[in-house]
Amino acid sequence: MNSVKNLPEKTIERLSQYRRVLLDCLRQGKYNIYSHELASLLHINPVQVRRDIMLIGHNGTLRKGYDVKRLSDMIGTIIDSKEGQKVAVVGVGNLGRAIMTYFQGKRTKLVIAAAFDTDPAKVNRVIAGIRCYAASEMEEVIRKEGITIGVITVPPDKAAESAEKLVMAGIRGILNYTPVALNVEPHAYLEEYDMVTSLEKVAFFVKNRS
Amino acid sequence: MNSVKNLPEKTIERLSQYRRVLLDCLRQGKYNIYSHELASLLHINPVQVRRDIMLIGHNGTLRKGYDVKRLSDMIGTIIDSKEGQKVAVVGVGNLGRAIMTYFQGKRTKLVIAAAFDTDPAKVNRVIAGIRCYAASEMEEVIRKEGITIGVITVPPDKAAESAEKLVMAGIRGILNYTPVALNVEPHAYLEEYDMVTSLEKVAFFVKNRS
Numbered sequence: 001m002n003s004v005k006n007l008p009e010k011t012i013e014r015l016s017q018y019r020r021v022l023l024d025c026l027r028q029g030k031y032n033i034y035s036h037e038l039a040s041l042l043h044i045n046p047v048q049v050r051r052d053i054m055l056i057g058h059n060g061t062l063r064k065g066y067d068v069k070r071l072s073d074m075i076g077t078i079i080d081s082k083e084g085q086k087v088a089v090v091g092v093g094n095l096g097r098a099i100m101t102y103f104q105g106k107r108t109k110l111v112i113a114a115a116f117d118t119d120p121a122k123v124n125r126v127i128a129g130i131r132c133y134a135a136s137e138m139e140e141v142i143r144k145e146g147i148t149i150g151v152i153t154v155p156p157d158k159a160a161e162s163a164e165k166l167v168m169a170g171i172r173g174i175l176n177y178t179p180v181a182l183n184v185e186p187h188a189y190l191e192e193y194d195m196v197t198s199l200e201k202v203a204f205f206v207k208n209r210s
Numbered sequence: 211m212n213s214v215k216n217l218p219e220k221t222i223e224r225l226s227q228y229r230r231v232l233l234d235c236l237r238q239g240k241y242n243i244y245s246h247e248l249a250s251l252l253h254i255n256p257v258q259v260r261r262d263i264m265l266i267g268h269n270g271t272l273r274k275g276y277d278v279k280r281l282s283d284m285i286g287t288i289i290d291s292k293e294g295q296k297v298a299v300v301g302v303g304n305l306g307r308a309i310m311t312y313f314q315g316k317r318t319k320l321v322i323a324a325a326f327d328t329d330p331a332k333v334n335r336v337i338a339g340i341r342c343y344a345a346s347e348m349e350e351v352i353r354k355e356g357i358t359i360g361v362i363t364v365p366p367d368k369a370a371e372s373a374e375k376l377v378m379a380g381i382r383g384i385l386n387y388t389p390v391a392l393n394v395e396p397h398a399y400l401e402e403y404d405m406v407t408s409l410e411k412v413a414f415f416v417k418n419r420s
Contacts, residue, residue, distance in 0.1 A: 009411060012414050043391075043400065043402075079414050103405075103406070173412035193403070195309060195385075199313070204289050206295065
């Protein structure tokens with residue numbers, strides 16, 4: 001299982017998506033799933049699904065497909081840490097709040113443990129079930145709570161500063177939702193998402209299909 | 211330029227990201243940029259950047275790199291429609307609001323023209339500068355306004371129903387932010403984003419770098 005450390009980013013993304021679908025199946029009482037069903041639900045190629053799942057050392061059977069519970073647990077051992085990881089949200093605006101609300105209870109091994117903002121009206125309050133601290137307390141809270149991941153949802157002009165503070169506080173992974181391309185120390189893993197890109201992609205394909 | 215219709219999805223994503231960086235450059239008074247600068251700002255390989263930009267028929271010079279304004283305009287002709295496209299946001303919760311606020315004035319050729327919700331407290335109000343209509347008015351408003359793209363930010367149990375209504379109203383592209391994998395008519399382009407996947411990806415790499 002040592003080789004899973006070297007799985008490409010895109011494979012990890014798909015494994016996470018497979019698990020989302022598998023957990024949905026379990027909730028619906030569906031205990032077996034074929035690769036083509038999984039593929040169709042995620043709009044990808046069944047060959048891709050089979051290749052990814054073989055890569056993590058799992059196999060289905062021709063007759064019944066994959067065992068939903070076993071495959072989902074297996075993906076869990078790859079993505080999750082045994083002891084779990086804690087996440088901080090920096091910037092409790094609409095997007096920060098959406099993420100805090102959305103994530104509640106979604107995954108047991110990945111928990112939003114703190115939020116940070118500079119607005120006195122938000123500081124020291126519990127918002128969407130998560131305690132909001134002053135931005136000035138960031139380093140202290142992150143170290144005390146053992147938070148390893150930071151999600152940045154501040155206004156663009158505060159993005160670089162927030163990333164710097166997170167890394168100084170010992171954060172090892174950042175998910176950046178601002179449109180500002182960040183530069184962080186190479187020991188911190190950086191993932192960036194800009195919704196304009198998603199929307200422009202849709203716009204492009206709409207334009208060219210007409 | 212006919213071949214740009216067949217550009218792969220990932221290339222379109224990167225072109226959109228290049229343009230975001232180029233527009234930032236223009237705002238900062240920077241009129242030339244090298245492929246390696248563009249690459250470094252987006253944490254990708256300079257060879258990839260040069261390949262993508264050659265693919266759309268543009269070339270930089272060794273001495274000055276790319277002309278920022280020309281390249282950004284060129285990407286515009288590929289991604290944007292001449293007459294622009296209108297977008298509707300379905301579900302004015304935290305995420306819907308975040309998108310409406312975030313997008314304001316960002317792109318001239320892609321405009322959020324309407325929002326929909328079922329909450330009487332939101333209907334017939336202007337939220338983040340955008341008029342919010344009752345969900346029951348969806349088909350009428352979309353046809354009247356000529357809206358082509360729908361962004362779905364409703365609760366998961368309303369996702370499928372919203373997608374169906376959008377497609378029936380004539381929408382040709384959907385950006386789905388709910389965790390529910392949708393099934394839409396093949397003539398509508400579907401893009402899905404789940405933030406749990408982004409966060410799990412970060413968690414995986416944090417775990418494996420320690």
